[in-house]
Amino acid sequence: IAFKREPLEESYEIGDDIGSGHFAVVRRALHKKSGEAFAAKFIRKRRGGGRKGAKAEDIQREVSILRLLDHENVIRLYDVYETGIEVILILELVTGGELFDYISEKDHLGEEEASAFIAQILRGVKHLHDHNIAHLDLKPENIMLRNRSTQSIKLIDFGLAQRIQGKEDIRALMGTAEFVAPEVVSYETLSLATDMWSVGVITYILLSGASPFLGDNQQETYHNITAINFQFDEEYFSNTSELAKDFIEKLFVKMPKKRATVDDCLNHPWIRPKEPLELIKRQSAVINIDN
Numbered sequence: 627i628a629f630k631r632e633p634l635e636e637s638y639e640i641g642d643d644i645g646s647g648h649f650a651v652v653r654r655a656l657h658k659k660s661g662e663a664f665a666a667k668f669i670r671k672r673r674g675g676g677r678k679g680a681k682a683e684d685i686q687r688e689v690s691i692l693r694l695l696d697h698e699n700v701i702r703l704y705d706v707y708e709t710g711i712e713v714i715l716i717l718e719l720v721t722g723g724e725l726f727d728y729i730s731e732k733d734h735l736g737e738e739e740a741s742a743f744i745a746q747i748l749r750g751v752k753h754l755h756d757h758n759i760a761h762l763d764l765k766p767e768n769i770m771l772r773n774r775s776t777q778s779i780k781l782i783d784f785g786l787a788q789r790i791q792g793k794e795d796i797r798a799l800m801g802t803a804e805f806v807a808p809e810v811v812s813y814e815t816l817s818l819a820t821d822m823w824s825v826g827v828i829t830y831i832l833l834s835g836a837s838p839f840l841g842d843n844q845q846e847t848y849h850n851i852t853a854i855n856f857q858f859d860e861e862y863f864s865n866t867s868e869l870a871k872d873f874i875e876k877l878f879v880k881m882p883k884k885r886a887t888v889d890d891c892l893n894h895p896w897i898r899p900k901e902p903l904e905l906i907k908r909q910s911a912v913i914n915i916d917n
């Protein structure tokens with residue numbers, strides 16, 4: 627896929643830093659013609675045999691994956707530029723900040739709000755999984771709020787995302803220690819189920835502010851993960867519903883094939899829209915047809 631070689635500055639005014647990813651920095655970008663604001667992700671190309679910078683094939687993968695996706699809970703890619711030293715992705719601008727910061731400010735969320743966020747994350751993950759794409763780096767830093775008022779979120783940073791075709795064995799890579807599934811730690815086959823483990827970790831954190839497997843060092847964290855060594859501390863979970871705990875327990879399963887899928891999660895009673903609201907929506911739909 628050829629990227630635009632014309633100078634980015636001809637079409638965009640580059641502004642402040644708004645984030646960073648793998649070998650990347652993200653800046654505000656104002657499109658001169660339309661006056662619309664975007665996010666420009668500058669990805670350093672790996673030069674020669676160096677270690678720094680992203681490999682051309684990894685950048686191509688991130689771009690082709692983003693081009694495939696089209697969902698309100700997934701960051702949109704509009705254009706791609708290239709210079710001698712970097713590739714620049716022109717992405718949808720998300721201004722609500724990271725879910726990570728939102729939780730930090732509130733310490734933890736109530737179940738209603740947590741369930742609403744997780745439902746949004748699951749819809750975004752379902753879009754990826756329906757296209758056989760695994761994100762493989764799901765964590766609160768990679769979940770942006772569209773804006774602070776609603777629980778509308780966008781999944782960002784597809785730098786580690788992979789197509790899961792089933793034929794080739796994906797083992798390499800590492801996400802962020804406290805969010806990775808047992809199969810990542812023990813270097814076994816990764817799959818869509820690997821993302822579902824991370825959804826469990828995110829849910830646990832939203833509800834408690836604590837990280838379920840985090841140890842005093844990386845080795846201890848990895849051991850906690852492979853031993854599924856977690857508990858619902860009374861200190862944080864005393865008034866958490868059995869439904870919420872059941873939702874998490876169905877994701878902290880060692881065998882990827884036994885772990886809840888994104889569809890299982892969307893149908894879990896802790897997530898499904900509560901009956902009355904759905905009933906009203908359906909009734910109002912009927913009333914509209916009559917009028």
Ligand SMILES: Cc1ccnnc1
Nearest residue numbers: 645652665718719720
């Ligand atoms: C950090 C970031 C990435 C993509 N879009 N907006 C903000």
